[in-house]
Amino acid sequence: MRLAELSERGGASTATIKYYLREGLLQPGRRISATQAEYGEDHLRRLRLVRALIQIGGVSVADAREVIAAAEDESLDHHLRLGAATRSLPCVERPDEDDPAVATARRSVDGLLEALGWAPDSGTDLLSPAHRRLIDSVTALVRLGYPCGTEQLLPYGRLAAQLAVTDLDLVEEQPTATEQIEAAVALTVLYEPVLLSLRRMAHAEESARRL
């Protein structure tokens, strides 16, 4: 198909597709002449994934490129690629070690990991983005004076563990390795708004139930 049809079916203007091509989020089409290119179903599928990641998942264009690059990096093995896709996501600066709120947050998180039996990350420099984001968030809660120790976090951790089982079951339903990796990316990112929306709706429901 031509650019115009790709645009029509993929839900993005031709200008936006050209932008994505420039930014390396989409592979160039097969050139059929000096000034024309042909796109296939793969391009359409990729475009839809990119749109969903950016519009629904709130991922930046730069991060989407990272994720997609990791997902199709043939040099990594299956397991690594599954993780790499999500590990390359956010980038926050290192926490300030001298801040007492940060220290409290770190202790809470370390306690949580131990209680859940999860592998502790070694060394500050190597913390995964998710781990750093967790510490940042707990730090903010501590600064505001909300209780956010291991015992408060534990129920959330247990629920997260259950979520992971459900999520990975969905990923493993995919027949091929490539599809599993794409599914891992899509489901990791796109189930986030699902989960957050459900939580807010559940708040409303539970709040109504209590009053």
Next chain:
Amino acid sequence: MRLAELSERGGASTATIKYYLREGLLQPGRRISATQAEYGEDHLRRLRLVRALIQIGGVSVADAREVIAAAEDESLDHHLRLGAATRSLPCVERPDEDDPAVATARRSVDGLLEALGWAPDSGTDLLSPAHRRLIDSVTALVRLGYPCGTEQLLPYGRLAAQLAVTDLDLVEEQPTATEQIEAAVALTVLYEPVLLSLRRMAHAEESARRL
């Protein structure tokens, strides 16, 4: 305290605080002369909440203003204010009714609400932001070809219901009504990154466990 001290303790530059004052996120200080103002612990606490909502929670300045206005609107009763704070958060456009993917998503979500025994929202125009966001997200997953029917959503819904119980327990620990409302806002928004980080860490853990 003066602007400079508020800035120091609140973790925002004086320029940023002036910006927040202009935008109505902070109350002006008590004027002690024509060109000087005095700020109290309330201002500090509010500033920290605003910073956390914006930096950690990813809330826009405009939304933060809405949330805070709702939280301190004395004309609403306690229960309403609890909900209003979160209800005023996101604003996406209405879903396109003609799109088959949207229709599929709506059916899945309606089925989910029924299965969970949650009150169905009446009428398209009145859908809560969370409800619309849920439909949008499910629509994106459907478009990408991932199974996202009621049976796939149900485990997430059940977990969300459990989260809500934990969350509201935390809110009810607060002694006064005002504190409960602030806690509802802070915990709703600031536990979102906590939950998402934990989910990603759980993915890594579960993935490692399976291989």
Next chain:
DNA sequence: CATGTTTGGATAGTGCCACTGTCCGACGAA
């Protein structure tokens, strides 16, 4: 073949957002 439309690529521009820099006259401490 003539003519008008469409295509893909290059490049500059737009709109929004969250700040940030600069200026100013008044204030307060040394």
Next chain:
DNA sequence: TTCGTCGGACAGTGGCACTATCCAAACATG
């Protein structure tokens, strides 16, 4: 008195996700 600091006003900045314009080649239509 002098000099740094204060708070207010307002224009400016930088990043991001597009978007508009232009161009020449290619196709479609009569």
